[in-house]
Amino acid sequence: MDLLNNSEAGFDVVLMDVEMPGMDGLQATAAIRERERATGGRVPIIAMTAHAMAGSREQCIEANMDGYIAKPLRPQELIAEVEGAVGSEAEPTPGAPSGPSTDGILDAPALLARVSGSRDTLRELLDLFDADYPGLLSQARDAALAGDRATLQRAAHSLKGMAATFSAPRALAATVHLEDVCREGDPALVEAACREVEQEIERLQPALRALSGEG
Numbered sequence: 001m002d003l004l005n006n007s008e009a010g011f012d013v014v015l016m017d018v019e020m021p022g023m024d025g026l027q028a029t030a031a032i033r034e035r036e037r038a039t040g041g042r043v044p045i046i047a048m049t050a051h052a053m054a055g056s057r058e059q060c061i062e063a064n065m066d067g068y069i070a071k072p073l074r075p076q077e078l079i080a081e082v083e084g085a086v087g088s089e090a091e092p093t094p095g096a097p098s099g100p101s102t103d104g105i106l107d108a109p110a111l112l113a114r115v116s117g118s119r120d121t122l123r124e125l126l127d128l129f130d131a132d133y134p135g136l137l138s139q140a141r142d143a144a145l146a147g148d149r150a151t152l153q154r155a156a157h158s159l160k161g162m163a164a165t166f167s168a169p170r171a172l173a174a175t176v177h178l179e180d181v182c183r184e185g186d187p188a189l190v191e192a193a194c195r196e197v198e199q200e201i202e203r204l205q206p207a208l209r210a211l212s213g214e215g
Helices: 025-039 056-062 075-086 108-114 119-146 149-165 169-184 187-212
Strands: 014-017 045-049 067-070
Touching: 014 025, 025 045, 025 056, 045 056, 045 075, 056 067, 056 119, 067 075, 075 108, 075 119, 075 149, 108 187, 119 149, 119 169, 119 187, 149 169, 169 187
Parallel strands: 014 045, 045 067
Antiparallel strands: none
16 A cells, blocks of 8 residues: 555554555554554554444554544544544634633633534533543553553553543643653653543542533
8 A cells, every 4th residue: 555655654643444455544543553663753653444343443443543433434533533543632713612720621612612612512421531541541551560661651651642632731741741751651750640641630530520511
């Protein structure tokens, strides 16, 4: 495939179809990651599948992908996954709905702009977040104890992407700190950083629920 044969492409993100003939998306991702080990760098890869099943997201993350979205694609979810994978912060859209101030925990106007003001989309993202982040923290802790730095850094990077998606400055700072600590691989430092992330997520969740209309 062209992506494997063109090291100068400079892609910002790859939307990877999981069900492809010949080489499927998981195999293609493995080939890309193998090449990156030799050439350096890391392109974010988001899995896309029309056959979403229980465990599909976990399988894709285990395959070194950075995000996951089921077909048919919905624009708000796709945008959120892309921005989460690249760790970017969206600028508020003029005229976008605003939300309550949360004192550095949550940038509500930026988050609402990201989901085009849709509380339904925000609730769906929150459900995915609640389902995924405990496993990523556990994965980071286990990888630190096992000395598996590659898995450790992937878990930290995924957590950072989630915090960026939700425009959560304090949680983002905690996950950035975790990612930095993961480069050293010290289990004690990783555990302390994981606790910091957990504390910030506990502060973030009520603000997200209130903004989504669940609170």
